[in-house]
Amino acid sequence: MIRFQNVRKVYGTGEQALAALDDVTLHVPEGEIFGVLGQSGAGKSTLIRCVNLLERPTSGSVVVNGQEMTSLSPPELRKARQQIGIIFQHFNLLRSRTVAENIAFPLEVVGQPKAQRDTRVKELLSLVGLSDKINAYPSQLSGGQKQRVGIARALACEPKVLLSDEATSALDPQTTRSILDLLRDLNRRLKLTVLLITHEMTVVKHICDRVAVLRAGRVVEQGLVDELIVRP
Numbered sequence: 001m002i003r004f005q006n007v008r009k010v011y012g013t014g015e016q017a018l019a020a021l022d023d024v025t026l027h028v029p030e031g032e033i034f035g036v037l038g039q040s041g042a043g044k045s046t047l048i049r050c051v052n053l054l055e056r057p058t059s060g061s062v063v064v065n066g067q068e069m070t071s072l073s074p075p076e077l078r079k080a081r082q083q084i085g086i087i088f089q090h091f092n093l094l095r096s097r098t099v100a101e102n103i104a105f106p107l108e109v110v111g112q113p114k115a116q117r118d119t120r121v122k123e124l125l126s127l128v129g130l131s132d133k134i135n136a137y138p139s140q141l142s143g144g145q146k147q148r149v150g151i152a153r154a155l156a157c158e159p160k161v162l163l164s165d166e167a168t169s170a171l172d173p174q175t176t177r178s179i180l181d182l183l184r185d186l187n188r189r190l191k192l193t194v195l196l197i198t199h200e201m202t203v204v205k206h207i208c209d210r211v212a213v214l215r216a217g218r219v220v221e222q223g224l225v226d227e228l229i230v231r232p
């Protein structure tokens with residue numbers, strides 16, 4: 001689970017100071033899919049980067065998987081980050097590496113032996129439905145297939161939490177639905193907690209259990225999607 005308590009993030013100092021997050025308190029229960037909805041500039045990227053401490057909050061508490069992230073030492077933080085997978089709008093695949101090599105990358109970083117990596121890569125590809133592309137290069141894949149590789153890589157170290165940074169924003173509506181359905185399926189099968197940020201209400205309606213609406217760095221609404229949003 002993820003808990004933000006009174007999180008404030010200020011960029012710059014003096015007259016240039018800007019509160020990208022202003023007193024943000026939110027709770028993502030274990031095993032749920034939680035959407036943060038907001039327009040460009042609302043603070044969504046800052047919020048997601050504060051979960052794994054790619055940005056350090058100016059003040060407030062960030063608890064992930066029971067650990068206060070802001071008080072971890074650098075080696076503890078590296079370990080904690082392995083329990084937090086992340087997927088991106090533009091996939092962030094390495095173009096010179098095959099699908100298998102991209103997925104194995106985080107396993108290499110943690111020093112897993114090659115034989116174990118090979119087994120794990122096959123499991124992960126099967127999980128995301130892309131076993132036939134194991135030796136392909138990213139340039140040979142469609143957008144949806146690239147995101148499946150991104151998801152497999154994010155899950156390589158068996159994280160309990162998955163962060164999604166506008167993961168379907170570069171995809172057409174049909175591919176978006178198939179990726180969202182995959183995320184829902186993984187959420188259920190792996191009991192994965194998912195925090196996703198998006199500017200699209202349709203994404204929230206399609207898969208989120210809970211939503212927080214962010215405006216100018218503040219949470220203006222938070223609750224169950226079924227209670228907050230009128231479905232057609």
Ligand code: ADP
Nearest residue numbers: 011012020038039040041042043044045046047
């Ligand atoms: P969103 O993801 O919702 O578009 P961001 O978190 O990227 O919002 O940005 C929130 C606000 O913080 C914006 O006004 C943006 O210009 C500002 N901001 C984001 N990152 C930085 C940074 N590294 N330095 C200064 N200002 C930033």
Ligand code: ADP
Nearest residue numbers: 081082085086092093105106109153154155157
């Ligand atoms: P960069 O410096 O561009 O972030 P890195 O060499 O750190 O590149 O990582 C390459 C890619 O592998 C990045 O897209 C990164 O998101 C991904 N990656 C690295 N470590 C992990 C991990 N533990 N879990 C999932 N993806 C990871």
